[in-house]
Amino acid sequence: MINYNFYYWGPLLFNTHIKKENLNKIKKLCKKNIKKSHVENLAGDIKHEYTIDKNSLNKILMPYMETFRHAYKQWYNNTLSEITVSAAWVNYMQPGDYNPVHIHRNCEFSGVIYIDIPKKLQKEISEYKGTVEGPGTIAFMYGEDAGHCQTMKNFVPATGDFYMFPYMLRHSVNPHKSNCERISIGVNFNIKGEK
Numbered sequence: 001m002i003n004y005n006f007y008y009w010g011p012l013l014f015n016t017h018i019k020k021e022n023l024n025k026i027k028k029l030c031k032k033n034i035k036k037s038h039v040e041n042l043a044g045d046i047k048h049e050y051t052i053d054k055n056s057l058n059k060i061l062m063p064y065m066e067t068f069r070h071a072y073k074q075w076y077n078n079t080l081s082e083i084t085v086s087a088a089w090v091n092y093m094q095p096g097d098y099n100p101v102h103i104h105r106n107c108e109f110s111g112v113i114y115i116d117i118p119k120k121l122q123k124e125i126s127e128y129k130g131t132v133e134g135p136g137t138i139a140f141m142y143g144e145d146a147g148h149c150q151t152m153k154n155f156v157p158a159t160g161d162f163y164m165f166p167y168m169l170r171h172s173v174n175p176h177k178s179n180c181e182r183i184s185i186g187v188n189f190n191i192k193g194e195k
Helices: 020-027 054-076 119-127
Strands: 014-017 048-051 083-093 099-102 109-116 138-141 152-155 161-166 170-173 182-191
Touching (some): 014 054, 020 054, 054 083, 054 182
Antiparallel strands (some): 048 083, 083 182, 099 170, 109 161, 138 152, 138 170
16 A cells, blocks of 8 residues: 545534533523514524524533634644634524525634424435435535535534534525424634634
């Protein structure tokens, strides 16, 4: 065998799983409260999006953010200062709702936590026959599409999944048809002490 090297390239896309006890604490922060509607501030065509308490979420996510900092050090060979939640909202996606390709602004990092991926949606995803990402899945895009380049990663979300990434990493969510509600949380993070 001939020795070779290959090099990590592009932004860090981090994934872990939220422990059940922490996920239950996060669920308690999520409520459909019209006074906390966040729809006008977001890119998606989603009728039910509401802000949640960023300070409470920050406390729950602390160990996960520390793990992200460790992954950041491995990926970039650079130390990342402490990070904190700067904004958070819950998305209750109904049939037909979707999130177009977008990035997050006014933050350094973004994330998504999956609170509930119902069995009806899981079945719809498993029966999907297309060649690209299916219903209710998330796609991440970086760079221009070209031969010999990996420019897109698609994931079928599972309850408890947590993705974290630099704010400028483009991502989207396709609509689903099943009569069910797909619940996720969008999170923005900043480096502590910086705006």
